[in-house]
Amino acid sequence: MTDGRRTILVVDDAPDSIMALCALLKGAYDMKVAVSGEAALRVLRGTTVDLVLLDVVMPGLDGYEVCRRIRATPRLAHLPVVFLSAHDAPEDTARALAAGATAVLAKPVEPERLHATLERWL
Incomplete structure (x- = not known):
């Protein structure tokens, strides 16, 4: 944290999404x-960091696996992880929450x- 501000980690494989956020x-x-x-x-x-904004669909490790690994790391287990996903069906939200997401926001983000x-x- 710098100057009393919170630090957010934005994770997305699309540079346009990162720039917009x-x-x-x-x-x-x-x-x-x-x-x-x-x-x-x-x-x-x-x-x-104080919070992670995490895209779900990425090559390699997807957001679900990243979140599971965050939750499995004692130093990071408390970290809020907000999923960002173009897939906003109830089963997608349920899968994100089961992986350890704190919240799920649909893309494009309001x-x-x-x-x-x-x-x-x-």
Whole structure:
């Protein structure tokens, strides 16, 4: 955390999605980014963040597996993980919650819903 602001890790394999999220959150939070599940886990090993915004569908480790690994790591188990997914059917939400998601937001993300979710978990 820098200057008293919370740090958010944005994990998405689509650079446009990362840029859009960072633009929405710019100034309110310190941002870290990762373009894969593997990169996200490396970031989490090397730094402290307050919340993870995690895309579900990514090559390699998908969001479900990344979240399971976060939950299995004692130092990170408490970390809020908000899934971002274009798949918003009830079974997709149930799968995300079963993997350990704190919340699930549909893509494209509605700014008001994103800010309300972050305020709730930070």
